[in-house]
Amino acid sequence: MSSGPVLGIESSCDETAAAVLDGGGRVLAEAVLSQTGEHAPYGGVVPEIAARAHLAHLPGLVRAVMDQAGLDFAALSGVAASAGPGLIGGLIVGSGLAKGIAIAQGLPFVAVNHLEAHALTARLPGLVTGGAPFPYLLLLVSGGHCQCVAVEGVGRHRRLGGTVDDAAGEAFDKVAKLLGLPWPGGPALERLAVSGDPARYSFPRPMLGRPGCDFSFSGLKTAVSLEVGRHGAGALDGQAAADIAASFQRAVAETLADRAGNAMAMFPEAKLLVIAGGVAANGAVRAALEEAAAARGVRLVAPPVRLCTDNAVMVAWAGIERLRLGWSDPLGFAPRPRWPLDAVDMRP
Numbered sequence: 001m002s003s004g005p006v007l008g009i010e011s012s013c014d015e016t017a018a019a020v021l022d023g024g025g026r027v028l029a030e031a032v033l034s035q036t037g038e039h040a041p042y043g044g045v046v047p048e049i050a051a052r053a054h055l056a057h058l059p060g061l062v063r064a065v066m067d068q069a070g071l072d073f074a075a076l077s078g079v080a081a082s083a084g085p086g087l088i089g090g091l092i093v094g095s096g097l098a099k100g101i102a103i104a105q106g107l108p109f110v111a112v113n114h115l116e117a118h119a120l121t122a123r124l125p126g127l128v129t130g131g132a133p134f135p136y137l138l139l140l141v142s143g144g145h146c147q148c149v150a151v152e153g154v155g156r157h158r159r160l161g162g163t164v165d166d167a168a169g170e171a172f173d174k175v176a177k178l179l180g181l182p183w184p185g186g187p188a189l190e191r192l193a194v195s196g197d198p199a200r201y202s203f204p205r206p207m208l209g210r211p212g213c214d215f216s217f218s219g220l221k222t223a224v225s226l227e228v229g230r231h232g233a234g235a236l237d238g239q240a241a242a243d244i245a246a247s248f249q250r251a252v253a254e255t256l257a258d259r260a261g262n263a264m265a266m267f268p269e270a271k272l273l274v275i276a277g278g279v280a281a282n283g284a285v286r287a288a289l290e291e292a293a294a295a296r297g298v299r300l301v302a303p304p305v306r307l308c309t310d311n312a313v314m315v316a317w318a319g320i321e322r323l324r325l326g327w328s329d330p331l332g333f334a335p336r337p338r339w340p341l342d343a344v345d346m347r348p
């Protein structure tokens with residue numbers, strides 16, 4: 001079944017986003033409002049503030065993308081919203097608005113699993129010629145998620161391994177905080193690392209060389225914390241901070257490459273390794289993964305950064321993929337703060 005234009009809504013964490021795609025996946029309009037400024041004073045996302053910000057901004061953002069696309073709501077073929085996993089307040093706001101539009105216009109509503117939206121991004125037209133064919137491997141590395149997933153079809157995903165403690169982005173954020181950098185720490189740490197020596201400190205590479213593709217970052221974080229402590233409170237000079245940042249970043253990049261290498265061996269059917277999540281924006285991480293993939297004859301697909309971080313284009317696209325299969329969800333669908341990618345067969 002083909003689809004006409006679809007509106008996508010993302011509100012699972014701290015990005016308020018809306019996008020309209022035509023039935024073929026061409027982006028007609030997209031907008032993302034980051035709430036970073038509202039959460040930064042607290043050093044992390046405050047769920048209540050996030051929910052209120054989504055409530056304040058989402059209706060206007062949806063109107064703006066519809067105007068930009070030059071469409072009335074009646075011209076849509078469906079409305080898709082992230083319905084989990086994520087912060088429940090934001091999920092309720094986004095999926096509630098999507099359901100309201102669906103009721104008013106008599107349209108199908110698609111409750112999108114946010115992780116599946118990241119997973120299916122690689123199939124957006126224009127990224128891989130002809131669209132990424134199933135199956136492929138997904139490495140999702142964000143602030144809240146760190147996992148290797150075998151993507152076998154729409155609604156068909158197998159988690160091959162994941163973090164046993166922190167997510168990779170969380171590790172970046174915590175180490176950045178130790179170095180006195182503002183939240184969110186990943187981008188700031190990457191900038192600082194440019195002038196640092198990645199070989200000065202030999203931080204542990206957690207899990208390196210172990211079978212499987214689980215991750216662990218707490219030991220690495222502790223090692224960095226001890227090193228910072230050795231310099232004494234407030235006594236970390238600029239060069240030492242840059243060297244620590246560069247050495248930490250290299251340890252993460254090598255660890256991710258090692259784990260992804262094992263995941264590729266566990267899922268040899270995959271000829272593509274797709275990366276998603278905010279940490280996939282990191283240059284050192286991309287380079288290490290590029291090398292690991294090339295060593296196994298696998299092609300790395302690194303979507304542009306705006307499609308790696310949270311956005312609504314991926315949500316609309318996941319909606320289109322499901323609508324094409326004739327799948328939509330009841331309006332009574334309750335958003336799910338926890339919704340693992342492989343715990344359920346996601347076909348309704």
Ligand code: KG4
Nearest residue numbers: 142143144169186187277278279282309310
């Ligand atoms: O995917 P994302 O935008 O949001 C979710 O967590 O869902 O990822 C944000 C995470 C943060 O932890 C942030 O510090 C990290 O991705 N991040 C980076 C970079 N850009 C964002 N980490 C390392 N290097 C970057 N350039």
Ligand code: ZN
Nearest residue numbers: 118142309310
């Ligand atoms: Zn995400």
